[in-house]
Amino acid sequence: MIFDGYTWLKALHVAAALLFAGGVLAISIALAILARMPGQAERFAAAARRYDRLVTVPAMLAVWAFGIGVALSGSWFGSGWLNAKLLIVVVLSGIHGLQSGQLRRAAAGDVVEVRWTMPTIIASIVMIAVLVVVKPTLN
Template sequence: MTVADAYPWLKAAHVACALLFVGGIVAGGLLLAGGRAMADQGAPLATVLRRWDRVVTTPAMLGVWAFGIGLASAGGWLTSGWLQAKLVLVVLLSAIHGLQSGQIRRLAVGMDVKPLRAAALVVPSVIAIAVLAVIKP
C-alpha cells in the first residue's frame, strides 16, 4: 500500500478520533457540571466519567495527534500558517482536557470542584479548527 492509498484511511481515522475527543470534552464538561450540582453525591458519576476518559477520550486525543501529524507530513503542511494556527487551538483543547481530567479525579474522591472558566473556549475553538482544516486559508 502506498502513502497515497493509505492517506484517505489516515484522514478517516483522524476525523473519527477528533469526533470522539471533542465529544469527550463536551460530555465531560456537562457531566462535571452535573456532578458539582449533586454536591457530595457526584463521586459515582465521576467514576464512570473517569473510565470513559481513560478508555475513549484520552486515546482519541493521542490518535488525533498521531494521525494529524501523519497527514501534515504526508501533505507537506507542517510549516503552513493554517496548520500552525490550528495547532495552537488543539493545544488549548488538549490543555482543557487535562484540567478536566484533574477535576474528574477530584470529584471521584469527593473533593470540591470549581467551574472551569476555560470551558467557554471549547465551542469557538472547535468552530475555528473546522474552518482552518477545511478551508486551509
C-alpha cells in the first residue's frame, strides 16, 4: 500500500472541520442557554469553556493547518472557490472568537448577551460544503 499524503491531509482536515463546526454550533447553543440562567450560569459556562479550549480551539487550529496543506498540495491557492471558502472560514473563526469572549465573561459571572449567530454558522457550513464539493469557477 502506498502512503498518499494528500488523502490523509484531506481526511484530517475534514475531521477537524467537523469538530470545529460542531464546537461552534455547541457554543452557540450553550450561550443561548446561559442567557436564560442569569446568576447561576458560572459552572455551566466554565464547563462549556473547558470543552471549547480542549476540543474546539485545537480543531480550529488543525482546520487551518491541514487546510493550508491540502490547498498547497492541490495547487488551489488563487482559485475563486477557495478564496470564497477562506473568507467564510475567517468569518467562522471570528464568530468563534466572539463566542469564546462571551463564555469567558459568563464564567466570570457576567450576564451574556445572546447574539443570534446560529443561522450564520449553519449557512457558512453549508456554503463551505458546496464550494468544496462543486469547486465552481468564480472570477
